[in-house]
Amino acid sequence: MPEFNCCGLPLDPVSHETMLILAAKNLALAEQQGLNILTLCPGCAGTLKKVNKILKEDKALKEEINCHLKEAGLEFKGTIEAKHLLQVLKEDVGVEKIKASIVKPLTTLKVAEHNGCHILRPKEYIGFDDPEDPQTLRTLIEATGATCLDYIDETECCGAPSVGVSDKIALQLARDKLKHVKMVDAQALITVCPFCHIMYDTNELRIEKMFNETYGIPILHYPQLLGLAMGLTPEELAFNELRVNASQILKQVNEGLNKQ
Amino acid sequence: MTETVVNITSGKEPIRASELDPKFKYELLKMPGSEKILKCFQCGTCTSDCPIARFSDTYRPRTLIHMAQLGLRDRVLKSDTLWLCAACFTCTDRCPQDVEVASVIRVLRNLAAESGCIPQAFKEQAASLLESGYAYKIPELRIKKRESQGLPPLPKGNAENVRKTLKGVKFVERIQKLAGGQPNTQ
Numbered sequence: 001m002p003e004f005n006c007c008g009l010p011l012d013p014v015s016h017e018t019m020l021i022l023a024a025k026n027l028a029l030a031e032q033q034g035l036n037i038l039t040l041c042p043g044c045a046g047t048l049k050k051v052n053k054i055l056k057e058d059k060a061l062k063e064e065i066n067c068h069l070k071e072a073g074l075e076f077k078g079t080i081e082a083k084h085l086l087q088v089l090k091e092d093v094g095v096e097k098i099k100a101s102i103v104k105p106l107t108t109l110k111v112a113e114h115n116g117c118h119i120l121r122p123k124e125y126i127g128f129d130d131p132e133d134p135q136t137l138r139t140l141i142e143a144t145g146a147t148c149l150d151y152i153d154e155t156e157c158c159g160a161p162s163v164g165v166s167d168k169i170a171l172q173l174a175r176d177k178l179k180h181v182k183m184v185d186a187q188a189l190i191t192v193c194p195f196c197h198i199m200y201d202t203n204e205l206r207i208e209k210m211f212n213e214t215y216g217i218p219i220l221h222y223p224q225l226l227g228l229a230m231g232l233t234p235e236e237l238a239f240n241e242l243r244v245n246a247s248q249i250l251k252q253v254n255e256g257l258n259k260q
Numbered sequence: 261m262t263e264t265v266v267n268i269t270s271g272k273e274p275i276r277a278s279e280l281d282p283k284f285k286y287e288l289l290k291m292p293g294s295e296k297i298l299k300c301f302q303c304g305t306c307t308s309d310c311p312i313a314r315f316s317d318t319y320r321p322r323t324l325i326h327m328a329q330l331g332l333r334d335r336v337l338k339s340d341t342l343w344l345c346a347a348c349f350t351c352t353d354r355c356p357q358d359v360e361v362a363s364v365i366r367v368l369r370n371l372a373a374e375s376g377c378i379p380q381a382f383k384e385q386a387a388s389l390l391e392s393g394y395a396y397k398i399p400e401l402r403i404k405k406r407e408s409q410g411l412p413p414l415p416k417g418n419a420e421n422v423r424k425t426l427k428g429v430k431f432v433e434r435i436q437k438l439a440g441g442q443p444n445t446q
Protein backbone atom coordinates (compact mmCIF):
# COMPACT_ATOMS: atom_id res chain seq x y z
CA MET A 1 0.00 0.00 0.00
CA PRO A 2 2.25 2.81 -1.22
CA GLU A 3 0.04 5.55 0.15
CA PHE A 4 0.00 4.48 3.79
CA ASN A 5 1.14 7.28 6.06
CA CYS A 6 2.14 7.46 9.70
CA CYS A 7 -0.61 5.90 11.86
CA GLY A 8 -0.59 9.05 13.98
CA LEU A 9 0.36 7.56 17.36
CA PRO A 10 3.51 9.72 17.80
CA LEU A 11 1.35 12.81 17.33
CA ASP A 12 -1.46 11.79 19.70
CA PRO A 13 0.10 13.56 22.71
CA VAL A 14 0.05 16.88 20.88
CA SER A 15 -3.03 16.46 18.72
CA HIS A 16 -5.58 13.69 19.11
CA GLU A 17 -7.43 14.93 16.04
CA THR A 18 -4.32 14.46 13.88
CA MET A 19 -4.03 10.86 15.02
CA LEU A 20 -7.69 10.15 14.31
CA ILE A 21 -7.40 11.54 10.79
CA LEU A 22 -4.14 9.77 9.94
CA ALA A 23 -5.33 6.40 11.24
CA ALA A 24 -8.72 6.73 9.56
CA LYS A 25 -6.96 7.58 6.29
CA ASN A 26 -4.98 4.34 6.39
CA LEU A 27 -8.11 2.35 7.21
CA ALA A 28 -9.97 4.03 4.36
CA LEU A 29 -7.17 3.24 1.90
CA ALA A 30 -7.27 -0.45 2.85
CA GLU A 31 -11.07 -0.46 2.66
CA GLN A 32 -10.86 0.78 -0.93
CA GLN A 33 -9.05 -2.46 -1.75
CA GLY A 34 -11.25 -4.58 0.49
CA LEU A 35 -8.21 -5.79 2.39
CA ASN A 36 -7.37 -6.13 6.08
CA ILE A 37 -4.22 -4.46 7.32
CA LEU A 38 -1.21 -6.37 8.64
CA THR A 39 1.24 -4.18 10.52
CA LEU A 40 4.79 -4.85 11.63
CA CYS A 41 4.46 -2.39 14.49
CA PRO A 42 2.14 -3.06 17.46
CA GLY A 43 1.82 0.68 18.04
CA CYS A 44 0.36 1.06 14.59
CA ALA A 45 -1.91 -1.96 14.98
CA GLY A 46 -3.17 -0.72 18.34
CA THR A 47 -3.82 2.76 16.97
CA LEU A 48 -5.63 1.48 13.89
CA LYS A 49 -7.73 -0.89 16.02
CA LYS A 50 -8.59 1.86 18.48
CA VAL A 51 -9.55 4.42 15.84
CA ASN A 52 -11.48 1.76 13.91
CA LYS A 53 -13.57 1.00 17.00
CA ILE A 54 -14.01 4.61 18.08
CA LEU A 55 -15.22 5.76 14.67
CA LYS A 56 -17.52 2.79 14.22
CA GLU A 57 -19.21 3.59 17.53
CA ASP A 58 -19.37 7.39 17.28
CA LYS A 59 -21.24 8.41 14.14
CA ALA A 60 -20.82 12.14 14.69
CA LEU A 61 -17.08 11.82 15.05
CA LYS A 62 -16.95 9.55 12.00
CA GLU A 63 -18.64 12.22 9.92
CA GLU A 64 -16.29 14.87 11.24
CA ILE A 65 -13.25 12.79 10.31
CA ASN A 66 -14.73 11.90 6.93
CA CYS A 67 -14.98 15.63 6.15
CA HIS A 68 -11.20 15.68 6.39
CA LEU A 69 -10.71 12.46 4.43
CA LYS A 70 -12.95 13.78 1.66
CA GLU A 71 -10.21 16.30 0.81
CA ALA A 72 -8.14 13.36 -0.43
CA GLY A 73 -11.08 11.56 -1.96
CA LEU A 74 -11.34 9.01 0.84
CA GLU A 75 -14.08 7.79 3.16
CA PHE A 76 -13.89 5.69 6.30
CA LYS A 77 -16.58 3.02 6.47
CA GLY A 78 -15.35 0.61 9.12
CA THR A 79 -15.34 -2.52 7.00
CA ILE A 80 -11.86 -3.90 7.55
CA GLU A 81 -9.66 -4.69 10.51
CA ALA A 82 -6.00 -4.24 11.42
CA LYS A 83 -3.78 -6.84 13.04
CA HIS A 84 -0.15 -7.04 14.02
CA LEU A 85 1.97 -9.85 12.59
CA LEU A 86 1.89 -11.68 15.94
CA GLN A 87 -1.89 -11.81 15.96
CA VAL A 88 -1.92 -12.92 12.32
CA LEU A 89 0.55 -15.72 13.08
CA LYS A 90 -1.59 -16.87 15.99
CA GLU A 91 -5.04 -16.54 14.47
CA ASP A 92 -4.69 -16.70 10.71
CA VAL A 93 -1.68 -18.96 10.31
CA GLY A 94 -1.96 -20.98 13.51
CA VAL A 95 0.61 -22.54 15.78
CA GLU A 96 0.28 -25.99 14.17
CA LYS A 97 1.25 -24.68 10.75
CA ILE A 98 4.18 -22.84 12.24
CA LYS A 99 5.37 -25.97 14.05
CA ALA A 100 5.09 -27.89 10.81
CA SER A 101 7.37 -25.41 9.05
CA ILE A 102 10.24 -25.85 11.51
CA VAL A 103 13.29 -27.63 10.05
CA LYS A 104 15.92 -26.59 12.60
CA PRO A 105 14.32 -26.88 16.05
CA LEU A 106 16.06 -24.45 18.40
CA THR A 107 15.93 -26.88 21.31
CA THR A 108 19.22 -25.73 22.83
CA LEU A 109 18.13 -22.11 23.10
CA LYS A 110 16.74 -20.53 26.24
CA VAL A 111 15.29 -17.10 25.53
CA ALA A 112 13.26 -14.41 27.25
CA GLU A 113 10.21 -12.82 25.68
CA HIS A 114 9.40 -9.11 25.57
CA ASN A 115 5.89 -8.34 24.42
CA GLY A 116 6.07 -4.62 24.97
CA CYS A 117 3.08 -2.44 25.67
CA HIS A 118 1.04 -1.80 22.58
CA ILE A 119 0.64 -5.41 21.53
CA LEU A 120 -1.33 -6.00 24.74
CA ARG A 121 -2.76 -2.70 26.01
CA PRO A 122 -5.31 -1.20 26.32
CA LYS A 123 -7.12 -4.50 26.79
CA GLU A 124 -10.33 -2.88 25.63
CA TYR A 125 -9.04 -2.32 22.08
CA ILE A 126 -6.47 -5.05 21.57
CA GLY A 127 -8.02 -8.01 23.30
CA PHE A 128 -6.37 -11.03 21.65
CA ASP A 129 -4.13 -11.78 24.62
CA ASP A 130 -4.07 -11.25 28.39
CA PRO A 131 -1.93 -8.22 29.31
CA GLU A 132 -1.27 -9.62 32.78
CA ASP A 133 -0.17 -13.07 31.61
CA PRO A 134 0.47 -12.93 27.87
CA GLN A 135 0.61 -16.29 26.11
CA THR A 136 0.79 -15.64 22.38
CA LEU A 137 4.46 -14.77 22.03
CA ARG A 138 5.43 -17.48 24.50
CA THR A 139 3.52 -20.09 22.49
CA LEU A 140 5.05 -18.93 19.23
CA ILE A 141 8.55 -18.99 20.69
CA GLU A 142 8.03 -22.50 22.00
CA ALA A 143 6.78 -23.51 18.57
CA THR A 144 10.34 -22.98 17.31
CA GLY A 145 11.62 -25.46 19.86
CA ALA A 146 13.25 -22.83 22.03
CA THR A 147 12.52 -22.58 25.76
CA CYS A 148 10.85 -19.40 26.91
CA LEU A 149 12.09 -18.44 30.36
CA ASP A 150 10.14 -16.61 33.07
CA TYR A 151 11.70 -13.48 34.56
CA ILE A 152 10.83 -10.61 36.89
CA ASP A 153 8.58 -7.91 35.42
CA GLU A 154 8.00 -9.44 32.01
CA THR A 155 5.39 -6.89 31.02
CA GLU A 156 7.59 -3.86 31.75
CA CYS A 157 7.73 -1.13 29.12
CA CYS A 158 10.97 -0.60 27.16
CA GLY A 159 10.83 3.17 27.65
CA ALA A 160 11.30 4.09 23.98
CA PRO A 161 8.41 6.62 23.72
CA SER A 162 10.05 8.73 26.42
CA VAL A 163 13.48 8.88 24.79
CA GLY A 164 12.77 12.23 23.11
CA VAL A 165 11.78 13.77 26.43
CA SER A 166 14.19 12.20 28.90
CA ASP A 167 16.64 9.63 27.63
CA LYS A 168 17.96 9.26 31.18
CA ILE A 169 14.70 7.70 32.39
CA ALA A 170 14.13 5.69 29.24
CA LEU A 171 17.60 4.12 29.43
CA GLN A 172 17.08 3.16 33.04
CA LEU A 173 13.91 1.35 32.05
CA ALA A 174 15.72 -0.54 29.31
CA ARG A 175 18.52 -1.38 31.71
CA ASP A 176 16.01 -2.72 34.23
CA LYS A 177 14.73 -5.21 31.67
CA LEU A 178 18.23 -6.31 30.68
CA LYS A 179 19.11 -6.83 34.35
CA HIS A 180 16.10 -9.08 34.92
CA VAL A 181 16.71 -11.02 31.73
CA LYS A 182 20.34 -11.57 32.65
CA MET A 183 19.33 -12.88 36.06
CA VAL A 184 17.71 -15.91 34.45
CA ASP A 185 20.61 -16.45 32.01
CA ALA A 186 18.51 -15.95 28.93
CA GLN A 187 20.54 -16.23 25.74
CA ALA A 188 18.46 -13.67 23.88
CA LEU A 189 15.60 -11.26 24.33
CA ILE A 190 12.83 -11.72 21.77
CA THR A 191 10.85 -8.66 20.64
CA VAL A 192 7.77 -8.20 18.47
CA CYS A 193 7.83 -4.43 18.27
CA PRO A 194 10.42 -2.67 16.08
CA PHE A 195 10.55 0.27 18.47
CA CYS A 196 11.32 -2.04 21.41
CA HIS A 197 13.90 -3.82 19.29
CA ILE A 198 15.68 -0.58 18.41
CA MET A 199 15.50 0.54 22.04
CA TYR A 200 17.27 -2.52 23.37
CA ASP A 201 19.58 -3.31 20.45
CA THR A 202 20.94 0.18 19.86
CA ASN A 203 21.18 1.07 23.54
CA GLU A 204 22.53 -2.09 25.17
CA LEU A 205 26.17 -1.24 24.52
CA ARG A 206 25.57 2.34 25.58
CA ILE A 207 23.90 1.15 28.80
CA GLU A 208 26.80 -1.19 29.49
CA LYS A 209 29.25 1.68 29.21
CA MET A 210 27.13 4.15 31.10
CA PHE A 211 26.48 1.95 34.12
CA ASN A 212 29.69 -0.05 33.88
CA GLU A 213 27.84 -3.37 33.57
CA THR A 214 27.94 -6.31 31.14
CA TYR A 215 24.91 -7.90 29.58
CA GLY A 216 25.87 -9.39 26.23
CA ILE A 217 22.27 -10.33 25.48
CA PRO A 218 21.43 -10.31 21.76
CA ILE A 219 18.09 -8.79 20.92
CA LEU A 220 16.30 -10.86 18.31
CA HIS A 221 13.09 -9.89 16.58
CA TYR A 222 10.65 -12.81 16.66
CA PRO A 223 10.73 -13.27 12.85
CA GLN A 224 14.50 -13.69 13.13
CA LEU A 225 14.06 -16.50 15.66
CA LEU A 226 11.33 -18.14 13.61
CA GLY A 227 13.37 -17.70 10.43
CA LEU A 228 16.34 -19.50 11.99
CA ALA A 229 14.10 -22.40 12.94
CA MET A 230 12.61 -22.46 9.44
CA GLY A 231 16.06 -22.85 7.92
CA LEU A 232 16.72 -19.33 6.67
CA THR A 233 20.32 -18.15 6.77
CA PRO A 234 21.55 -15.56 9.25
CA GLU A 235 22.40 -13.30 6.30
CA GLU A 236 18.83 -13.48 5.04
CA LEU A 237 17.67 -12.67 8.56
CA ALA A 238 19.95 -9.60 8.83
CA PHE A 239 21.83 -10.98 11.81
CA ASN A 240 24.85 -8.92 10.79
CA GLU A 241 22.79 -5.75 11.24
CA LEU A 242 22.29 -6.43 14.93
CA ARG A 243 24.37 -4.13 17.10
CA VAL A 244 24.61 -6.63 19.90
CA ASN A 245 26.52 -9.54 18.44
CA ALA A 246 24.45 -12.71 18.10
CA SER A 247 27.10 -15.05 16.74
CA GLN A 248 27.14 -17.04 19.97
CA ILE A 249 23.53 -17.99 19.39
CA LEU A 250 24.18 -19.03 15.82
CA LYS A 251 27.11 -21.16 16.93
CA GLN A 252 24.98 -22.83 19.56
CA VAL A 253 22.11 -23.52 17.22
CA ASN A 254 24.42 -25.17 14.70
CA GLU A 255 26.21 -27.18 17.37
CA GLY A 256 22.89 -28.31 18.77
CA LEU A 257 21.84 -29.53 15.34
CA ASN A 258 25.12 -31.33 14.70
CA LYS A 259 24.61 -33.31 17.86
CA GLN A 260 21.12 -34.44 16.79
CA MET B 261 24.01 12.23 29.26
CA THR B 262 21.72 14.76 27.69
CA GLU B 263 18.48 15.48 29.47
CA THR B 264 16.32 17.11 26.87
CA VAL B 265 13.72 18.39 29.31
CA VAL B 266 14.91 21.39 31.27
CA ASN B 267 13.61 22.38 34.66
CA ILE B 268 11.52 19.38 35.59
CA THR B 269 9.17 20.95 38.08
CA SER B 270 8.76 19.14 41.33
CA GLY B 271 5.36 20.67 41.99
CA LYS B 272 6.36 21.17 45.58
CA GLU B 273 5.66 24.88 45.65
CA PRO B 274 2.82 25.77 48.05
CA ILE B 275 -0.59 26.11 46.46
CA ARG B 276 -2.43 29.40 46.70
CA ALA B 277 -6.22 29.40 46.65
CA SER B 278 -6.12 31.90 43.78
CA GLU B 279 -4.43 29.26 41.62
CA LEU B 280 -7.44 26.98 41.78
CA ASP B 281 -9.88 27.09 38.88
CA PRO B 282 -12.89 24.98 39.89
CA LYS B 283 -14.31 25.19 36.36
CA PHE B 284 -11.33 23.34 34.84
CA LYS B 285 -12.72 19.93 35.71
CA TYR B 286 -15.98 20.69 33.91
CA GLU B 287 -13.97 21.56 30.82
CA LEU B 288 -12.25 18.20 31.08
CA LEU B 289 -15.48 16.31 31.61
CA LYS B 290 -16.60 17.45 28.17
CA MET B 291 -13.46 16.38 26.33
CA PRO B 292 -13.20 12.91 24.76
CA GLY B 293 -10.78 10.89 26.86
CA SER B 294 -11.16 12.71 30.17
CA GLU B 295 -14.90 12.25 30.68
CA LYS B 296 -14.30 10.08 33.70
CA ILE B 297 -11.74 12.19 35.51
CA LEU B 298 -13.96 12.79 38.52
CA LYS B 299 -14.19 9.05 39.16
CA CYS B 300 -10.57 9.06 40.30
CA PHE B 301 -10.39 8.67 44.07
CA GLN B 302 -6.58 8.92 44.19
CA CYS B 303 -5.91 5.31 45.06
CA GLY B 304 -2.47 5.49 43.43
CA THR B 305 -2.67 2.20 41.50
CA CYS B 306 -1.72 4.02 38.30
CA THR B 307 1.39 5.47 39.88
CA SER B 308 2.55 2.25 41.48
CA ASP B 309 2.30 0.51 38.09
CA CYS B 310 3.83 3.29 36.04
CA PRO B 311 7.22 2.36 34.54
CA ILE B 312 8.20 6.01 34.23
CA ALA B 313 7.25 6.86 37.82
CA ARG B 314 9.56 4.06 38.87
CA PHE B 315 12.62 5.88 37.53
CA SER B 316 11.51 9.47 37.82
CA ASP B 317 11.64 11.50 41.00
CA THR B 318 8.87 13.79 39.86
CA TYR B 319 6.52 12.02 37.46
CA ARG B 320 3.37 10.77 39.17
CA PRO B 321 0.19 10.13 37.15
CA ARG B 322 -1.88 10.34 40.32
CA THR B 323 -0.58 13.86 41.02
CA LEU B 324 -1.34 15.04 37.51
CA ILE B 325 -4.93 13.82 37.79
CA HIS B 326 -5.24 15.39 41.23
CA MET B 327 -3.92 18.72 40.02
CA ALA B 328 -6.42 18.63 37.20
CA GLN B 329 -9.29 17.76 39.56
CA LEU B 330 -8.35 20.61 41.88
CA GLY B 331 -8.21 23.07 39.00
CA LEU B 332 -4.47 23.78 39.05
CA ARG B 333 -4.75 24.48 35.35
CA ASP B 334 -1.55 26.41 34.78
CA ARG B 335 0.57 24.26 37.00
CA VAL B 336 -0.44 21.02 35.34
CA LEU B 337 -0.46 22.31 31.76
CA LYS B 338 2.91 24.02 32.08
CA SER B 339 4.58 21.13 33.92
CA ASP B 340 7.41 19.39 32.13
CA THR B 341 6.68 16.05 33.76
CA LEU B 342 3.42 15.88 31.83
CA TRP B 343 5.50 14.91 28.79
CA LEU B 344 7.24 11.94 30.40
CA CYS B 345 4.30 9.58 29.96
CA ALA B 346 5.31 6.71 27.66
CA ALA B 347 1.70 5.91 26.75
CA CYS B 348 2.17 2.29 27.79
CA PHE B 349 -1.45 2.11 29.00
CA THR B 350 -0.63 0.09 32.11
CA CYS B 351 -2.43 2.69 34.21
CA THR B 352 -5.49 2.58 31.98
CA ASP B 353 -5.69 -1.21 32.16
CA ARG B 354 -5.37 -1.36 35.95
CA CYS B 355 -7.34 1.64 37.16
CA PRO B 356 -10.09 0.26 39.42
CA GLN B 357 -12.35 3.18 38.53
CA ASP B 358 -11.90 2.95 34.75
CA VAL B 359 -10.69 6.53 34.60
CA GLU B 360 -8.62 5.93 31.42
CA VAL B 361 -5.62 7.60 33.01
CA ALA B 362 -3.45 7.62 29.89
CA SER B 363 -6.28 9.33 27.98
CA VAL B 364 -6.63 12.04 30.65
CA ILE B 365 -2.91 12.68 30.42
CA ARG B 366 -3.22 12.82 26.65
CA VAL B 367 -6.02 15.42 26.96
CA LEU B 368 -3.87 17.49 29.31
CA ARG B 369 -0.98 17.27 26.87
CA ASN B 370 -3.21 18.29 23.98
CA LEU B 371 -4.38 21.32 26.00
CA ALA B 372 -0.80 22.20 26.86
CA ALA B 373 0.11 21.98 23.17
CA GLU B 374 -2.79 24.29 22.31
CA SER B 375 -1.31 26.95 24.55
CA GLY B 376 2.08 26.51 22.92
CA CYS B 377 3.86 24.06 25.25
CA ILE B 378 5.21 21.55 22.73
CA PRO B 379 8.46 19.70 23.42
CA GLN B 380 10.98 19.91 20.61
CA ALA B 381 10.73 16.21 19.73
CA PHE B 382 7.05 16.57 18.85
CA LYS B 383 7.65 19.70 16.78
CA GLU B 384 10.18 17.76 14.73
CA GLN B 385 7.91 14.78 14.27
CA ALA B 386 5.05 17.01 13.18
CA ALA B 387 7.27 18.83 10.70
CA SER B 388 8.47 15.52 9.30
CA LEU B 389 4.89 14.28 9.04
CA LEU B 390 3.80 17.29 7.02
CA GLU B 391 6.78 17.02 4.73
CA SER B 392 6.74 13.29 4.02
CA GLY B 393 3.65 11.72 5.59
CA TYR B 394 5.79 9.96 8.19
CA ALA B 395 6.71 11.10 11.69
CA TYR B 396 10.24 9.81 11.36
CA LYS B 397 12.58 10.31 8.47
CA ILE B 398 14.62 7.21 7.76
CA PRO B 399 18.29 8.20 7.25
CA GLU B 400 19.74 7.93 3.73
CA LEU B 401 22.34 5.47 4.97
CA ARG B 402 19.61 3.02 5.99
CA ILE B 403 17.88 3.36 2.64
CA LYS B 404 21.14 2.65 0.79
CA LYS B 405 21.68 -0.39 3.00
CA ARG B 406 18.29 -1.75 2.01
CA GLU B 407 19.28 -1.49 -1.63
CA SER B 408 22.60 -3.20 -1.04
CA GLN B 409 20.83 -6.06 0.78
CA GLY B 410 18.50 -6.56 -2.16
CA LEU B 411 15.40 -5.37 -0.32
CA PRO B 412 12.64 -3.64 -2.28
CA PRO B 413 12.50 0.16 -1.94
CA LEU B 414 10.26 1.69 0.69
CA PRO B 415 6.98 3.24 -0.51
CA LYS B 416 7.14 6.98 -1.12
CA GLY B 417 3.75 7.69 0.46
CA ASN B 418 1.64 10.63 -0.59
CA ALA B 419 2.49 13.63 1.54
CA GLU B 420 0.23 15.92 -0.44
CA ASN B 421 -2.82 13.84 0.44
CA VAL B 422 -1.72 13.78 4.07
CA ARG B 423 -1.56 17.58 4.06
CA LYS B 424 -4.95 17.77 2.37
CA THR B 425 -6.63 15.66 5.04
CA LEU B 426 -4.98 17.64 7.83
CA LYS B 427 -6.19 20.99 6.50
CA GLY B 428 -8.02 22.90 9.17
CA VAL B 429 -6.56 21.00 12.12
CA LYS B 430 -5.52 23.74 14.56
CA PHE B 431 -2.40 21.98 15.72
CA VAL B 432 -1.20 21.52 12.16
CA GLU B 433 -1.74 25.19 11.40
CA ARG B 434 0.29 26.11 14.45
CA ILE B 435 3.17 23.85 13.35
CA GLN B 436 3.07 25.32 9.86
CA LYS B 437 3.21 28.83 11.30
CA LEU B 438 6.16 27.83 13.46
CA ALA B 439 7.92 26.46 10.40
CA GLY B 440 7.69 29.99 9.09
CA GLY B 441 5.16 31.10 6.54
CA GLN B 442 1.50 30.86 5.85
CA PRO B 443 -0.55 27.78 6.64
CA ASN B 444 -0.39 25.46 3.68
CA THR B 445 -3.34 26.19 1.48
CA GLN B 446 -3.03 23.11 -0.76
